[in-house]
Amino acid sequence: MTQLALVIDLNVCVGCHACVTSCKEWNTSGWAGPLTDLRPYDRDPSGTFFNRVQTFEIGAFPNTETVHFPKSCLHCEEPPCVPVCPTGASYKREDNGVVLVDYDKCIGCKYCSWACPYGMRELDEHQKVMKKCTLCIDRITDESLPEAERKPACVLACPTSARLFGDVHDPDSEVSVAIRENGGYQLMPEWGTRPANHYLPRRKTRIQIFEDELVRADNPLRKEAPLPAAEGETLDDVTF
Amino acid sequence: MHPAFSVIFLTTLIGVGQGLFLALVTGQVYSLANLLQPQDSVRFYALGSLLALIFLIAGLVASVFHLGRPERAWRAATRWRTSWLSREVIVLPLFMGLVFLYGFIHFMGWTDPLFIIRGRLPVDATLILGVLGALAAFALYGCTAMIYASIPFIEEWHSPYTPINFVLLGLASGFTLAAAFSAWLGVDLVAFYGAWAVIFTLAAALSRLLSMRRNARLVHKSTLQTAIGIRHNQIVQKSQGFMGGNFNTREFFHGAPPWKVRLVKIFFVLAVFVVPPLLLGLAWLIHSPQLPVAAFVVQYLGLLGERWYFFVEARHPQNLYYQSMA
Numbered sequence: 404m405t406q407l408a409l410v411i412d413l414n415v416c417v418g419c420h421a422c423v424t425s426c427k428e429w430n431t432s433g434w435a436g437p438l439t440d441l442r443p444y445d446r447d448p449s450g451t452f453f454n455r456v457q458t459f460e461i462g463a464f465p466n467t468e469t470v471h472f473p474k475s476c477l478h479c480e481e482p483p484c485v486p487v488c489p490t491g492a493s494y495k496r497e498d499n500g501v502v503l504v505d506y507d508k509c510i511g512c513k514y515c516s517w518a519c520p521y522g523m524r525e526l527d528e529h530q531k532v533m534k535k536c537t538l539c540i541d542r543i544t545d546e547s548l549p550e551a552e553r554k555p556a557c558v559l560a561c562p563t564s565a566r567l568f569g570d571v572h573d574p575d576s577e578v579s580v581a582i583r584e585n586g587g588y589q590l591m592p593e594w595g596t597r598p599a600n601h602y603l604p605r606r607k608t609r610i611q612i613f614e615d616e617l618v619r620a621d622n623p624l625r626k627e628a629p630l631p632a633a634e635g636e637t638l639d640d641v642t643f
Numbered sequence: 644m645h646p647a648f649s650v651i652f653l654t655t656l657i658g659v660g661q662g663l664f665l666a667l668v669t670g671q672v673y674s675l676a677n678l679l680q681p682q683d684s685v686r687f688y689a690l691g692s693l694l695a696l697i698f699l700i701a702g703l704v705a706s707v708f709h710l711g712r713p714e715r716a717w718r719a720a721t722r723w724r725t726s727w728l729s730r731e732v733i734v735l736p737l738f739m740g741l742v743f744l745y746g747f748i749h750f751m752g753w754t755d756p757l758f759i760i761r762g763r764l765p766v767d768a769t770l771i772l773g774v775l776g777a778l779a780a781f782a783l784y785g786c787t788a789m790i791y792a793s794i795p796f797i798e799e800w801h802s803p804y805t806p807i808n809f810v811l812l813g814l815a816s817g818f819t820l821a822a823a824f825s826a827w828l829g830v831d832l833v834a835f836y837g838a839w840a841v842i843f844t845l846a847a848a849l850s851r852l853l854s855m856r857r858n859a860r861l862v863h864k865s866t867l868q869t870a871i872g873i874r875h876n877q878i879v880q881k882s883q884g885f886m887g888g889n890f891n892t893r894e895f896f897h898g899a900p901p902w903k904v905r906l907v908k909i910f911f912v913l914a915v916f917v918v919p920p921l922l923l924g925l926a927w928l929i930h931s932p933q934l935p936v937a938a939f940v941v942q943y944l945g946l947l948g949e950r951w952y953f954f955v956e957a958r959h960p961q962n963l964y965y966q967s968m969a
Contacts, residue, residue: 423884448887455884457964459867461875472871474884474964487794489719489729508718511711514728516894517644520796520865522961525890531711588872591960593864594796602872 406480406500407538408571408599409558410578410587411473414606415565418456418471425560426454426475426536434541439529451527453536454557468605473566475557476523476536477590477598478502484515484524493533500572500599501540506532520594543568571599644797645894646954649709654787655816655946656702657735658809661780662817663695663824664742666836668773670821675770679835684749687830688769692746694824699739727793731786738783741776745769784810791953798861799957804854811847812915812946818843819919819942823935826926833935837923844942848916851949855908858956865960880967895962897955904955907948914945 430453431438440450454475461468478495482502485493492508493515495501504515504524509532516524516533524535539555542548552559558568569578578601581587587601618625667688673679682688707713719732748754748768756765788809791800818840825832867878883892897904919938926934 420884442887449889450885450887451890452885457880457884458882459871459873460879460881461873462877469881470871470873483794483796486722486725487728489722489726489732490715491722492718508715509712510715510719512709512719512728513711513894514726514790516890517797517959518794520960521870522891522895522959522964526711526894528890590872591796591865591869593869604872 406572410567412565412603416471421560422557425556429556477600480597487518644954644957646951651950652705658813659816660695660698662813666821667691689750727789734783738779745772799858815843819939823939826932826935841920870963895959911948
């Protein structure tokens with residue numbers, strides 16, 4: 404069975420919010436819209452978003468690291484929000500594992516939002532129904548789009564390619580390889596919700612150079628002459 | 644959690660209605676066993692059922708205000724296989740129907756025995772409906788409480804104390820109302836209902852105080868470390884992604900200052916568990932018809948505080964993501 408999901412690389416995310424704005428732009432005017440804003444230019448603005456980027460500071464000054472943390476529905480494999488829904492408006496698609504809300508059935512009782520430990524669902528104040536990330540279901544299943552564009556808006560917008568999209572059940576997919584090789588993890592594993600979305604941790608990339616590697620060992624006098632470029636090709640230029 | 648007044652009124656009002664109905668049926672069973680004087684069908688049972696029905700309907704009306712789309716509320720009966728909320732939506736009208744029928748048959752006086760068991764126990768339609776209604780009342784307590792208790796990660800609610808408290812608090816307030824109702828009618832059942840009300844109130848006090856002690860000592864499973872998956876002891880949120888409020892900051896935070904939470908806690912402990920038994924005891928001593936009514940009013944107001952505190956007490960793990968605005 405397919406389980407579509409995002410893999411978000413915290414090592415690469417720069418916190419630019421491009422995924423947030425592109426998500427809002429695509430979804431407010433699309434199948435899942437509108438994502439209503441209340442008092443956008445007034446005091447106490449509020450609004451519905453499927454995706455947020457939060458920022459955390461790790462460690463004590465001066466040894467701190469700033470981690471930008473994009474947060475959207477994790478499309479759990481055991482979604483706790485689905486069985487609690489009294490109307491069946493909240494459901495998980497059989498064919499690709501995306502968790503969705505049927506706006507025509509939702510009664511706006513907010514019980515599913517209580518039942519999500521991650522707080523990924525938001526009640527739209529205008530439509531009075533529960534809304535959440537759809538993984539851009541109207542893009543990824545639209546066969547009239549070229550294959551490269553059948554991806555969520557946030558993935559296409561990310562300037563650093565911090566967001567990968569694919570089937571986490573296919574062991575050879577890009578996302579599965581990334582999870583496997585880069586230590587991908589799930590949020591709040593203690594609740595057994597088995598989120599499909601994974602996060603890749605911060606990674607340090609260092610090369611180790613020893614002092615003696617910076618000088619040529621076959622140059623005992625430590626004298627560096629200008630390269631004999633003018634004298635034509637040397638043996639160094641033609642052999643490797 | 645943000646205390647929603649619609650839900651506070653729903654759970655307390657239907658709790659009282661269920662408790663009152665159970666009190667009426669208890670009275671009927673006692674009088675059947677010749678432990679109590681039989682009461683007048685119309686004046687006591689029919690009127691009592693009407694009173695219970697009024698509380699249930701008021702609760703149902705309150706619940707409508709909780710819904711964003713109340714016109715679709717009928718759909719909520721469809722997922723009873725998995726959702727306790729759906730089960731509550733089914734059991735509540737079922738119970739209301741049984742209460743109505745019970746009161747209606749008493750009102751019409753159709754209380755001739757349908758059959759007699761072993762020549763001693765006359766069974767009439769109201770007894771059958773009363774027993775069925777009592778079962779439905781307990782089922783409804785269970786459904787209402789399990790809505791809260793079934794969510795594993797709201798750990799303050801996810802405990803056997805939640806259903807026990809809902810049952811005992813409902814019974815306490817319902818039997819107090821039955822005592823008040825008897826006193827108001829001048830029926831000689833004030834002491835009977837009052838005694839049971841005191842017993843249920845004290846049992847509820849024990850269970851609620853134990854649950855509060857459990858919640859005060861609770862160590863939550865989720866931490867900021869598991870929430871964002873970074874294993875470091877020192878994590879500080881610098882931004883939650885927006886400057887204003889949103890659904891997550893409104894629905895899951897109560898926003899009440901600590902002094903107010905403490906004040907409500909003291910108020911509800913006194914008003915639910917301390918004052919009503921004292922008033923009922925005093926009413927028994929001086930044969931006052933007003934004091935049981937006062938006891939019920941005080942206890943109901945206290946229950947509103949108790950339910951408010953029930954929500955405020957619960958800390959949702961999603962709050963870990965909203966520690967700092969900017």
